[in-house]
Amino acid sequence: MKLVSVNVSLPVDVIWKGRTVTTGIFKEPVEGPVSLRRLNLDGDRQADLSVHGGQDKAVYAYPSEHYAYWRDAVPGTELPWGMFGENFTTEGFLEDKLNIGDRFRIGSALVMVTQPRMPCYKLGVKFGRDDIVKLFLNSGRPGFYFSVLEEGEVEADAAIELVARDHNNVTVGDIARLYVSDRDNTELMRRALAVEALPASWRNYFSKRLKH
Numbered sequence: 458m459k460l461v462s463v464n465v466s467l468p469v470d471v472i473w474k475g476r477t478v479t480t481g482i483f484k485e486p487v488e489g490p491v492s493l494r495r496l497n498l499d500g501d502r503q504a505d506l507s508v509h510g511g512q513d514k515a516v517y518a519y520p521s522e523h524y525a526y527w528r529d530a531v532p533g534t535e536l537p538w539g540m541f542g543e544n545f546t547t548e549g550f551l552e553d554k555l556n557i558g559d560r561f562r563i564g565s566a567l568v569m570v571t572q573p574r575m576p577c578y579k580l581g582v583k584f585g586r587d588d589i590v591k592l593f594l595n596s597g598r599p600g601f602y603f604s605v606l607e608e609g610e611v612e613a614d615a616a617i618e619l620v621a622r623d624h625n626n627v628t629v630g631d632i633a634r635l636y637v638s639d640r641d642n643t644e645l646m647r648r649a650l651a652v653e654a655l656p657a658s659w660r661n662y663f664s665k666r667l668k669h
Contacts, residue, residue, distance in 0.1 A: 458549030458617040460563055461521045462486045464539030465501035473582045480579045484539035486546075490610040493566040498544055498611075512604050513571045513656040519543035519600035520551055530592060534584065541593075542583065543600060547617065553630035555601060558623030558654030565609030567620065572656055573599035573633040594637050601629045625652045632659065643667060 464484035470477050481503050492499040496515050503510035519541045527536055538546040545563075552573065559570045576590050576599075583589075593599070627649050635645060646663045649655060 460545055460613060460615045460617055461548050462538035462546040463491050463611060463613050464544055465498050467502050478582055482542040482579050482583045484542055486538050490612045493605055493611050494608050495605050514602045515605045516544045516603040518545040518547050521546050521548045523598045553628050555629045556623040557627050557652045560620040562618040562620050564611040564615045566611055567607035568603035569606055571602045571604050573601055573629045599633045627652050
């Protein structure tokens with residue numbers, strides 16, 4: 458497993474459907490060591506902190522393996538690393554093999570898997586098409602967020618080392634499917650609620666679903 462690319466950006470203003478949108482989704486690869494801190498990478502910021510960023514979404518990672526799928530799904534679209542707004546483009550592990558709560562050493566930093574990504578309309582801004590959010594959700598390729606347990610330096614081509622697996626065995630893919638396609642799986646929802654690393658927003662969402 459390795460870190461293929463480290464991608465960062467500061468928020469920029471773009472025109473979308475006649476209005477100005479401020480977004481940090483236009484990530485670009487950077488070379489050399491980058492400091493990874495509790496809330497983000499040096500040189501990277503989120504525009505709308507009400508839905509982006511925070512300790513549970515400090516770093517967004519997307520598997521490089523998914524890019525082949527998207528080249529077929531959106532032909533004619535340029536897809537450089539960072540196209541999906543990811544900070545880390547990774548190689549060697551996918552959503553159905555990653556448990557919520559798994560811990561990894563990347564460079565000198567220690568990170569933990571927290572949740573899948575649920576995209577907002579700004580992915581459409583990046584791609585210049587309204588249907589990309591629906592395509593993304595239905596693809597089963599959401600990528601995943603890390604929290605930062607120990608700050609450190611990361612760099613493209615660095616090895617990603619598994620430090621600990623979460624024993625609950627609830628995967629990133631499981632959480633994404635509970636939101637998109639497996640909405641009535643109450644047994645899996647209860648298992649998800651037992652995962653200590655799952656953020657409070659997801660816990661509240663599943664608790665309300667179970668009540669109703």
